[in-house]
Amino acid sequence: MREGWEAVIGMEIHAQLATRSKMFCDCSAEYLAAAPNSSVCEVCLGMPGTLPVVNRRAVELVVKTGLALGSEIAEHTKFDRKNYFYPDLPKGYQISQYDLPLCRGGRIDVGGRTVRITRVHLEEDTGKLVHAGDALHTAASSLVDLNRSGVPLMEIVTEPDLRGADEARDYAVALRAILRAIGASEADMERGQLRAEANVSVRRAGAATLGVKTELKNINSFRALHRAVEHEIDRQVDVLEGGGAVVQETRGWSEAEQRTFSQRVKEYADDYRYFPEPDLPPLEVTPAWVEQIRDSLPELPEARRARLVEAHGISGYDAQQLTEDAATADLFEATVAAGAPAKQAANWIIGSRPAIDPAGLAQLIGLVADGTINRDQGFEVLEEAQAAGRAPADIVRERGLSQVSDESELAKIVDRVIAESPQAVADYRAGKKQAIGALMGKVKGATGGRADPRVATRLLQSRLDS
Amino acid sequence: MTEPEARAQAEAADRRLANGNGAAGPLTGIPLAVKDVLSVRGVETTAGSQILRGYRPPFDATAIARLREAGAVFLGMTNCDEFAMGSSTENSGFFPTRNPHDPTRVPGGSSGGSAAAVAAGEAVYGLGTDTGGSIRQPAALCGVVGMKPTYGRVSRYGLIAFASSLDQIGPFTTTVRDAALVLQAISGLDPRDATSADRPVDLLTDLEQGVEGLRLGVPREYSQVEGMEPGVKAAVDRAVLRLEQAGAELVEVSLPHTDYGLAAYYIIAPAECSSNLARFDGVKYGARDEGAQTLLDTYLRTRRQGFGTEVRRRVMLGTYALSAGYFDAYYLKAQKVRTLIAQDFARAFEHCDAIVSATSPTVAFPLGAKVDDPLAMYLNDVLTLGGNLAGVPGISLPCGTSEGLPVGLQVLGPQWGDATVLRVARAYEAVRDA
Numbered sequence: 087m088r089e090g091w092e093a094v095i096g097m098e099i100h101a102q103l104a105t106r107s108k109m110f111c112d113c114s115a116e117y118l119a120a121a122p123n124s125s126v127c128e129v130c131l132g133m134p135g136t137l138p139v140v141n142r143r144a145v146e147l148v149v150k151t152g153l154a155l156g157s158e159i160a161e162h163t164k165f166d167r168k169n170y171f172y173p174d175l176p177k178g179y180q181i182s183q184y185d186l187p188l189c190r191g192g193r194i195d196v197g198g199r200t201v202r203i204t205r206v207h208l209e210e211d212t213g214k215l216v217h218a219g220d221a222l223h224t225a226a227s228s229l230v231d232l233n234r235s236g237v238p239l240m241e242i243v244t245e246p247d248l249r250g251a252d253e254a255r256d257y258a259v260a261l262r263a264i265l266r267a268i269g270a271s272e273a274d275m276e277r278g279q280l281r282a283e284a285n286v287s288v289r290r291a292g293a294a295t296l297g298v299k300t301e302l303k304n305i306n307s308f309r310a311l312h313r314a315v316e317h318e319i320d321r322q323v324d325v326l327e328g329g330g331a332v333v334q335e336t337r338g339w340s341e342a343e344q345r346t347f348s349q350r351v352k353e354y355a356d357d358y359r360y361f362p363e364p365d366l367p368p369l370e371v372t373p374a375w376v377e378q379i380r381d382s383l384p385e386l387p388e389a390r391r392a393r394l395v396e397a398h399g400i401s402g403y404d405a406q407q408l409t410e411d412a413a414t415a416d417l418f419e420a421t422v423a424a425g426a427p428a429k430q431a432a433n434w435i436i437g438s439r440p441a442i443d444p445a446g447l448a449q450l451i452g453l454v455a456d457g458t459i460n461r462d463q464g465f466e467v468l469e470e471a472q473a474a475g476r477a478p479a480d481i482v483r484e485r486g487l488s489q490v491s492d493e494s495e496l497a498k499i500v501d502r503v504i505a506e507s508p509q510a511v512a513d514y515r516a517g518k519k520q521a522i523g524a525l526m527g528k529v530k531g532a533t534g535g536r537a538d539p540r541v542a543t544r545l546l547q548s549r550l551d552s
Numbered sequence: 553m554t555e556p557e558a559r560a561q562a563e564a565a566d567r568r569l570a571n572g573n574g575a576a577g578p579l580t581g582i583p584l585a586v587k588d589v590l591s592v593r594g595v596e597t598t599a600g601s602q603i604l605r606g607y608r609p610p611f612d613a614t615a616i617a618r619l620r621e622a623g624a625v626f627l628g629m630t631n632c633d634e635f636a637m638g639s640s641t642e643n644s645g646f647f648p649t650r651n652p653h654d655p656t657r658v659p660g661g662s663s664g665g666s667a668a669a670v671a672a673g674e675a676v677y678g679l680g681t682d683t684g685g686s687i688r689q690p691a692a693l694c695g696v697v698g699m700k701p702t703y704g705r706v707s708r709y710g711l712i713a714f715a716s717s718l719d720q721i722g723p724f725t726t727t728v729r730d731a732a733l734v735l736q737a738i739s740g741l742d743p744r745d746a747t748s749a750d751r752p753v754d755l756l757t758d759l760e761q762g763v764e765g766l767r768l769g770v771p772r773e774y775s776q777v778e779g780m781e782p783g784v785k786a787a788v789d790r791a792v793l794r795l796e797q798a799g800a801e802l803v804e805v806s807l808p809h810t811d812y813g814l815a816a817y818y819i820i821a822p823a824e825c826s827s828n829l830a831r832f833d834g835v836k837y838g839a840r841d842e843g844a845q846t847l848l849d850t851y852l853r854t855r856r857q858g859f860g861t862e863v864r865r866r867v868m869l870g871t872y873a874l875s876a877g878y879f880d881a882y883y884l885k886a887q888k889v890r891t892l893i894a895q896d897f898a899r900a901f902e903h904c905d906a907i908v909s910a911t912s913p914t915v916a917f918p919l920g921a922k923v924d925d926p927l928a929m930y931l932n933d934v935l936t937l938g939g940n941l942a943g944v945p946g947i948s949l950p951c952g953t954s955e956g957l958p959v960g961l962q963v964l965g966p967q968w969g970d971a972t973v974l975r976v977a978r979a980y981e982a983v984r985d986a
Contacts, residue, residue, distance in 0.1 A: 128611050132831045134604070135591045135613060135710040137745050169827050169874070171851055178830020230835065359874035361883060364716035364824055366746050 087250055092291045093319045094299075095254050096246035097201075099261060100281040101271040102211060103147045103238035109210040110138030110181065110236055117233035118277060130236035132176030137365050140165075144238035145188070147270040148208045149371060149379045151240060152189030154268050154386055155203050159376050163188055165208075165363040170356070173230050174213040182209035184360040188371070194264070195388065196256045202245040211237040240270070246285065246296070251316035255308050258282050259410065263387040266411035275307050282311050287332070288322045297322070297332060302346060304338040314339035318346050390415055398428035407436045420444030426451040438465075441472050450478040458488050460539055491538040493545070496529070499537070500545045503528045514550050522546060553628040554595055558583065561625040568623050578733050580623030585675035587666045588629040589636055590721065591710035592616050595626075599712045600634040600662075602645040603858025604838040613710020614745065615679065615721050615738040622737050627675055630665025634860045635829065636686055636714040638662050639932040642923055643862045650919070651694060653957055657916040660690030660932070663724070667694040670724040677734055678724035683714050684817055685911075685936025687722045688948035692911035692960020695950045697725045697977070700936075701735055701970050703943035704749035707742030713828040715821040716747075718940040728949060728978040732756055735970065755971050763979040764799030766972075768792070769904030773810040777934050780913040783954025788910040791951035791961045794983045795908065795976070805900040805907065809892045810938060814930060816893070817937045819873050819886035825863075826870030832858060865926065890941045897942040901966040906976045909935055911948035911960030935962060945970040947977045951984065 087093060108115050111129035129136045152159050166184035192203035213232035217225035242261065248254050262280060265271040273280040282305050287297035302318055305311045317339075322332050337346040385393070387409040394405040394415070409415045414435060421431040426448040434440065434451060442450075450471065454464040459482055467478045467487065474481075482488055490496055503525055504511055513521035522543075529542045565581030586592060589599045591609035593616075598604040612620060620626075633643035641649040641664025649664045651657040652672040659668040663680030667690035670678045680687040682700035691698025699722045706721045713719060723734035732755040741750040770792060775785060796802050834840035834854030841853035859867070873882035900907060912932055922929040939946040944967050951961035961980060965973035 128609075131836065133609065133611075133837065134597075134599070134607070134712040134831065135589075135609070135708075137709050137747075139744060139746050167827050169830060171830065171833060173833075173835045173847065176831060176836060178833060179827050357876045359827070359871065359876075359879075361823060361827070361874055361879070364747075365713075 087319070088323050090291050091288050091319075091323050092293070093248075093250055093315075094246045094287050094289065094296055095248035095250070095315060096285045097242075097244045097248065097254060097257060098283040098285070099242045099258065100283075101240050101242065101265055101273055102279045103144050103240055104269055104271050105141055105143045105147065105238050107141060108236040109141050109144055109208075109238040113236065115237050117237065120233050122229070122231040123233060125233040126235065130176070131232055132178075132235075138181060138363075140366060140369065141238055144208060145369065145371070146379055147238075148188045148206060148240050149376060150268050150383060151242070151265065151270045152192065152206050153376070153380050153383055154264050154270075155189070155192030155194060155206065155242075157189035157192035157203060157206060159371055160186055160188055160190065161371055161373065162186070162368060163371065164368045165366045166360045167363050168209075169359040172212070173228065174215050174232075174235070176213065176232060176235055180209060180212065181363055181366075183207035194257060194260050196253060196260050199247065199249070199253055201247045201253075201257050204243040204245055206240060206242045209239050209241065211235065211239040246287075251312045251319065254284055254315045255312040258308055258311055260387070263410045266413075267384055267387050267390070267409070267415075269384075269412075275305075278306075281305070284311065284315050284318075286315055286318045286322070288319055288326065297326075298334050300332065300334065300346075301336045302339060303336060303349065304340075306341070310339055310341060313344060314346055317344070321346065384412065387415075394418070398422060398432075400428050400432050404429075404432040404436060408432060414439060417444060417447070421447045421451070424448035427455070430455065434468075438468065440468055442468065446471055446477055453478060453482060457491055457538055457540075458482060460489050460536075462535060463487050463489065487536065489536045489538045490533050491541050493541060496533075496537060496541055497545055499529055499532050500542065500549060503532065504546075504549055511550065522550065525550075554592075554626055555628075557595075558625050558627050561623075565623045565625060577622050577737075579619065579737055581625060582676050583625040583627050584619065585627050585630045585666050585669040585678040586616065587632050587636075587663050587678070587680045589632060589681055589712045589714075590616055590679055591712065592626065592629070595629065597629065597712070598645070599636070600632045600644040600646065601832075601858065601860070601863070602839060603832045603854070604712075607838045609710070611710065613721075614707035614742045616710065618738050630663075630669050630678060632665055632680075633662035633686075634863050635712065635825065636662040636681055636683055636719075637825070637862050637866055639685070639689055639929050640917075640919075640922065641665060641690070642919065643860055645860050648919055651916045653695060654916065657918050657957070658693070660693035660912070660916065662686040662690075663698075664690045664694075666724045667691055667696055667698060670694070670696045670726060676725075677730055679721060679734075679738075680724055681711055681714075681719055681721050682936075682940065683718045683720075683821060684940050685933040687724065688936050688939075688946055688960065688962060689912045689932055691724055691948040692950075692962075693916040693958065695958030695960075697723075697728055697731045697947065697949045699723055699731045699735060699947040699970075699973070700939060700945060701739065702749075702945045702968050703940075704747055705739050705753070705945070705968075705970060706735070707738075707740075707745040707748045709742055709744040709748075713824075715824040716828060717824060718817075718821060720940075728947070728974060728981045729759060731947065731977075732759055732974045735974075739970075749968075751968060753970075755974055758971055758975050759978050761975055762799060762982075763795055763976055766800050766906065766976065767803050767904040768795060768800045768976065769803055769805035769900050769907040771805050771807045771810070771900065771907055771909060773807050774909040774935055777810075777913055777931075779928075779931055780910070781915065781954060784910050784913060784915060784959050787952040787954055787959040788908075788961055791980060791984070792908050795980055798979055798983050800976075800979075803904050805903055807893070807896040807900060807938065809889060809896050810934075812889045813893055813938045813941060814934055816886040816889035817933070817941060818869070818930060819882050820890060820941075822866040822870030823873045823883050823886075824870065826867045826874065829859075829863070829867055834858075862926070893938055894942040897938070897944055897964075897966070901969075905965075906969070906972055907964040908976070909962050909964070911935060911962040915954050915957035915959060939964050943967055945973045947973050949977050949981060951980070
């Protein structure tokens with residue numbers, strides 16, 4: 087942040103809900119692998135005379151999210167129509183929630199900052215347009231794919247509590263971890279299951295009023311979110327320091343150019359002519375239903391992070407990485423339970439997110455820890471174990487992978503390498519200690535990568551230094 | 553007309569009836585005409601609009617599916633005001649329908665085609681839809697029975713929506729018993745319509761119970777409405793007297809917010825229609841203007857050419873009523889009036905079992921007489937639209953003539969009182985025909 091300035095950021099995050107079927111019809115919500123316009127029916131195509139029926143599971147997942155965020159759950163709520171024309175919106179309106187969202191309030195703590203949640207509401211996703219060319223206004227034609235139309239979508243809106251690009255990204259990461267932990271959304275940004283929009287403004291440090299904000303869109307990763315917010319803060323400060331004024335507008339993030347660009351200037355507020363959806367009766371969320379959903383809540387990432395640090399003595403950073411999704415944390419705990427040392431289990435899991443059963447992973451960690459195989463071999467074995475679904479110990483045995491730790495055997499090889507490499511030996515003895523790397527490489531080569539690196543290094547050093 | 557399909561359905565019905573294994577019901581093999589707003593799989597369904605010319609739904613409306621199951625024979629689709637907006641069937645995007653009693657006059661509307669088809673004997677029964685009187689008023693003007701059930705009684709799935717919170721599907725028949733039979737067949741919970749009710753439907757058991765001991769409400773405000781023709785009033789008064797002679801007790805009731813009904817209706821219905829009709833944008837089905845150069849142009853040209861004057865008028869009215877800054881003054885206020893009108897009916901039904909009145913203040917009027925005066929046209933519905941705003945059931949059945957043209961008697965009942973409405977109508981029918 088530039089001296090004397092403060093950024094103010096609020097986030098609007100859309101998350102597709104992890105339901106089997108769409109929001110208002112029984113089409114599959116798994117549309118990504120489907121051919122265009124194949125995961126559709128008369129309802130999500132918006133054909134005349136069709137009517138919506140609420141997906142109860144989607145309501146539950148939003149309530150679950152609200153409970154995880156500490157929101158107040160509305161007992162009486164309803165759906166509204168948001169009216170606008172666009173080819174990806176087959177009915178000409180989106181069924182959403184306007185003045186009575188399912189959840190109000192709540193918070194997420196991100197690195198010491200409390201981010202207040204304004205609301206969480208339920209709506210339906212739109213279809214997708216594929217333009218002939220890059221942009222709508224230059225495209226000769228556009229194709230409409232309605233597979234995504236009607237997929238359950240939840241919007242989570244925060245107060246303008248974030249103060250920088252790091253916080254904006256950390257908030258999104260923390261929210262994703264929660265959504266994954268409770269099974270509300272798969273929340274994969276690259277697959278469009280989590281879409282972040284940031285409202286960014288800047289002001290002089292200590293100023294009481296808010297600056298003019300811009301709305302950032304087209305953000306497809308956490309990295310892009312960070313870059314876009316960072317860039318936009320800089321741009322706004324430049325504009326203001328240059329005596330200009332920030333224009334209220336929607337700005338897109340260009341991944342190629344690593345900058346934001348103006349998409350649409352808001353000359354007047356959009357008028358979506360919201361009104362209560364007459365095709366759906368009001369939605370009642372009884373306290374008993376809420377309690378039932380509360381009972382199904384798993385341990386949340388923040389609590390689990392603290393528990394992992396406490397119970398296993400791993401670092402806060404490792405615990406944070408492990409709790410980004412529930413499956414990873416589950417694998418960690420099960421691997422430790424299967425006998426692996428916690429720190430090593432964390433290292434293996436954070437690095438590679440292996441798709442392997444905990445017992446197998448614990449076994450692999452044991453094989454590396456006791457020197458049967460080295461770390462490089464460990465990765466090879468892990469790869470094969472994942473691909474073939476076999477136990478690491480069996481793979482090591484069959485492939486004869488166990489490393490050469492026998493001193494007399496290694497000593498012969500080390501002596502031969504030293505005899506064949508007079509230049510490297512001379513370099514080392516002349517003070518270029520890194521020359522030992524070349525010698526080590528030759529020892530590895532001579533053993534097919536099986537040399538125990540600790541034993542080989544000790545043997546090399548004792549001979550070179552004598 | 554769907555002649556080949558109708559012949560095949562008739563032959564299937566013959567086989568079903570010949571089997572005698574109980575699979576046949578009272579509607580098996582009976583031919584009907586369907587208002588062109590109800591989706592029939594594979595059959596061009598246009599809602600009377602050029603914008604849907606050539607559109608063939610890939611699915612059946614629930615009411616159609618239930619009749620198909622019952623062995624019905626579908627003769628074809630009947631003309632109507634475009635998207636059911638009108639009271640004379642002159643707003644059809646294709647051609648006006650004429651009244652079989654006098655071809656220079658309108659059949660009423662919007663379900664004028666179904667009413668005329670049944671009146672002319674072209675179909676044994678018909679299906680219509682009623683948003684502000686679109687079944688009852690044409691039934692009155694064509695001299696047939698037409699019933700709008702309680703909102704939620706019949707699934708709206710597959711009904712091309714005009715105003716979702718007001719639309720209901722109902723039958724046109726020549727007798728009250730037939731109306732009960734058809735309504736019984738199409739009623740009941742539908743998992744595809746969240747506004748359809750999970751309530752038992754028994755319309756036949758009490759049908760012949762008569763009116764003895766029933767209290768019939770005569771609303772003070774309904775006899776004073778603007779434009780009530782003396783001949784209509786006289787015919788209705790005679791009918792009410794016959795009901796009293798048959799044993800009913802007459803009580804005066806009040807529906808004090810009647811005067812505000814028309815205004816509230818013409819906010820709520822256009823507001824919903826402005827949204828419901830947004831899907832007709834030239835992108836997915838129906839007509840599209842191919843000369844457009846831009847997306848906005850596609851929308852504007854397709855809708856300008858595809859929609860008629862009355863539809864455009866209501867879309868604009870509704871868009872305005874929902875706009876920021878006007879929403880509270882129009883839509884919200886109209887909804888409050890609607891609540892008051894529903895309360896009027898609820899209170900009135902504390903004092904009576906059913907309400908009787910004229911269906912329409914006038915008999916069938918000449919074609920063209922009101923096309924240039926929308927307000928005069930809207931006044932046709934002043935006695936019927938209260939039933940839609942309150943969600944209560946109503947029927948119209950013939951009660952004599954005025955100037956040689958049919959007059960309709962309207963019977964309104966409390967919410968879910970469809971059986972009572974039919975019972976009172978049947979009692980009048982019995983004394984009328986005695």
